[in-house]
Amino acid sequence: GRTWRSISEGLTCREIRTLCQNADGELFAGSKGYGIFQWRKDEWQTMQPFGQWGVIWPIWDDRPLYQYTSLLIHPENSRRVMIGTFPQGIYISEDAGAHWRESNIGWSTDGVFRLVSHPEEPAIVYAGTYNGINRSSDFGRHWEVADNGWPDEQWVFSIDFDPRDPSIMYACSKNGENEGRGREGFHGTVMKSTDGGDHWFEITNGLDTGQEFYEILVDRHDSSILYLA
Numbered sequence: 001g002r003t004w005r006s007i008s009e010g011l012t013c014r015e016i017r018t019l020c021q022n023a024d025g026e027l028f029a030g031s032k033g034y035g036i037f038q039w040r041k042d043e044w045q046t047m048q049p050f051g052q053w054g055v056i057w058p059i060w061d062d063r064p065l066y067q068y069t070s071l072l073i074h075p076e077n078s079r080r081v082m083i084g085t086f087p088q089g090i091y092i093s094e095d096a097g098a099h100w101r102e103s104n105i106g107w108s109t110d111g112v113f114r115l116v117s118h119p120e121e122p123a124i125v126y127a128g129t130y131n132g133i134n135r136s137s138d139f140g141r142h143w144e145v146a147d148n149g150w151p152d153e154q155w156v157f158s159i160d161f162d163p164r165d166p167s168i169m170y171a172c173s174k175n176g177e178n179e180g181r182g183r184e185g186f187h188g189t190v191m192k193s194t195d196g197g198d199h200w201f202e203i204t205n206g207l208d209t210g211q212e213f214y215e216i217l218v219d220r221h222d223s224s225i226l227y228l229a
Contacts, residue, residue, distance in 0.1 A: 010044035011037060072115035074139060075122045082140050084127055086111025092140050106143035108134060116159045118196075119166050126169075126197060128156030130176060135197055149200035150191060153177045158215045162223045169193040170226060171200070172213035188212040190228060 008014070015032035022028070027039040028047075037044040074080035081093045082103075089104040090112070114128035117139075127134040132147025133156055147154075154173035162168035172190045175182035182188070186209050191200040207213075207228075219225035 007039070007042075008044070009042065010046075012046065070112050070115040070127075072117060072125065075117060080139065082115060082125065084112025084115050086130075090127070090140050090143070103140045104143070105141065106134075108143075108145055110134070113155060113157045114159055116161075119161050119163070124196075126159050128159055128171065128173075130155050132156060133159070133171065133197060133200075146197040147200065148198065149193075149202075151175070151186075151189060154189065155180070157213070158217075160216055160218050162218055163220050164223050167194065167196045168223075169197055170203075170216050170218060172216040172228060174212040174214070182212070185210050190216065 011029075012035075013031055016029050016037075017032050018030040020028050020030075029037040029039070029044065031037070036047045038047055039045075069086075070084040072082040072084075074082075079094060079096045081097050083091050083093075083100070085091065089102070089107050089110075091100045092103045093100050108129065108131060110129035110131050112127050112129055116126050116128075118124035118126075123137060123139045125136045125140055126146070127136075127143075131152070132145065132150040132154055134143050135146035136143050150173075153176040155176045156171050156173045159169060159171045161170075170190070170192050172188065174180070174188045175186055177183050177186075188211060189209060190203050190207065190213055192203045193200045213228060215227075215229040217227045219227065
């Protein structure tokens with residue numbers, strides 16, 4: 001340790017969080033969301049990510065990747081846990097997080113902002129993604145896109161249910177167009193579904209859609225009242 005030299009050649013980021021060496025002497029570096037690197041021939045080489053996609057999401061204008069992760073614990077079985085990540089999608093544990101497996105059948109190539117389970121049927125899970133909403137009816141084993149009516153490229157941050165009738169749903173978003181900048185006069189929207197997410201329509205009367213919307217809550221005592229951040 002008396003002297004040091006830089007060995008950063010080939011790294012696509014500087015946010016390295018962990019280093020490890022296996023029994024064969026191979027050196028690996030783990031980063032904050034930018035993938036895993038392996039030291040080969042005097043430089044770092046990017047390894048393929050664990051998920052179903054062969055590339056890491058590009059870094060817009062050299063800005064760090066958006067680091068969002070959502071965690072959902074099954075309300076009737078606390079050993080069943082789901083995690084939504086970017087860019088790897090969905091992973092599920094059946095033993096309270098001791099072991100994980102990928103669960104992306106039918107999943108779109110999107111990151112996850114929010115995971116929520118149906119208040120009466122917890123096997124039904126809705127995921128707010130970078131492009132609308134995905135839905136699972138078997139706690140994440142299989143997925144389908146459920147964003148009929150949504151504008152394109154909406155980053156869905158929040159989903160909530162009418163406590164009297166959970167087939168009535170609300171969700172809000174940031175417009176992800178133009179690398180997350182949105183466009184003039186349209187930086188986010190608020191949507192409603194009356195059929196469990198099969199179809200959605202905008203409820204923005206009285207709102208300035210030149211702003212972004214990050215949280216929506218239905219009043220538990222009077223479901224005609226909504227709160228929107």
